[in-house]
Amino acid sequence: MIKIATAECFTQGKIGRELHALAQSYEGNFGLEYIENPKEYGDFDYNDISVTCSLFIPTIEAVKKVLNVENPPKPKKLIKGIKVYDEAGDKAMSKIMANAVKELSDCDIAIGTTAGIGRGGISVITDTCEITTTTDVYADLCEKDSEKLFQRSENGIEKALEILMLLLNNDFEKIRSFENVEILDLSKKIL
Numbered sequence: 001m002i003k004i005a006t007a008e009c010f011t012q013g014k015i016g017r018e019l020h021a022l023a024q025s026y027e028g029n030f031g032l033e034y035i036e037n038p039k040e041y042g043d044f045d046y047n048d049i050s051v052t053c054s055l056f057i058p059t060i061e062a063v064k065k066v067l068n069v070e071n072p073p074k075p076k077k078l079i080k081g082i083k084v085y086d087e088a089g090d091k092a093m094s095k096i097m098a099n100a101v102k103e104l105s106d107c108d109i110a111i112g113t114t115a116g117i118g119r120g121g122i123s124v125i126t127d128t129c130e131i132t133t134t135t136d137v138y139a140d141l142c143e144k145d146s147e148k149l150f151q152r153s154e155n156g157i158e159k160a161l162e163i164l165m166l167l168l169n170n171d172f173e174k175i176r177s178f179e180n181v182e183i184l185d186l187s188k189k190i191l
Contacts, residue, residue: 002108002168005052007067007101009083010115010141010149011157016054018161023049034161041162042169049168052105057097057114058082067100076116077142084141087118091132094121111164113156116141119180120152122160124167130184131163131175 006016018034023046026032038046057063059081063072073092075083085093098112102125112123119134135155139148159178166175175181 002049003052003105004049004109004111004164005101005105005107006054006111006113007057007097008055008111008113009058009097010120010153011113011160012153013054013056014153014157015111015113015160015164016051018157019049019164020051020054022046023051034158035165038165041165042171044165044168046168052107053101055101063093063097063100067097067104069096069100072096079141082141083114084116085114085121086116087120087134090114090116090118090121091123091134092121094123095125095130095132098123098125109164109167111160113160115139115152115156120156122156122163124160124163126167126186128185128187129167130186131167131181132184133159133163133178133181135159136179 004019008015021032060083061081063069073089075085077084093114094112098110102110110125114121117140119138122133124131135152137152137155139152163175
């Protein structure tokens with residue numbers, strides 16, 4: 001069984017919900033919303049995954065108290081406690097959030113997402129690799145443009161899920177073909 005956990009900001013726990021529906025083979029209203037055909041990614045048996053937890057973590061306070069991150073990077077701005085980073089900060093924070101939820105839940109795969117100003121950050125982390133990218137949609141949380149924020153969120157959910165599905169099917173070639181993706185091989189990391 002492969003355990004998956006998420007710590008999500010701008011994707012609002014929807015990645016975890018989708019993965020739970022996939023793992024449980026739910027159909028109808030409780031079924032898949034974003035993944036149209038899981039088998040198009042490969043032959044992985046999705047009954048072999050389990051969602052340990054899916055956390056919605058929009059605030060810096062939750063990063064500290066729920067994810068137990070002692071000294072998170074200081075955001076550019078706070079909006080009612082919601083952390084607002086630039087794109088580079090979002091990518092760094094998505095890694096921090098993924099690593100924190102991985103440690104807390106003792107899962108096999110962790111996903112972290114956060115977005116303030118820019119395309120946001122998405123990280124998918126295992127014991128052997130770290131995949132970090134952004135969405136394909138620019139938005140600014142400070143401008144409160146609901147349509148742009150929604151588009152960025154939807155794109156982030158879809159991209160994170162696609163990366164995870166490809167990861168489960170060991171299709172790193174396809175992951176590498178995505179724009180703005182970084183893959184770190186942790187198995188070769190020198191400590």
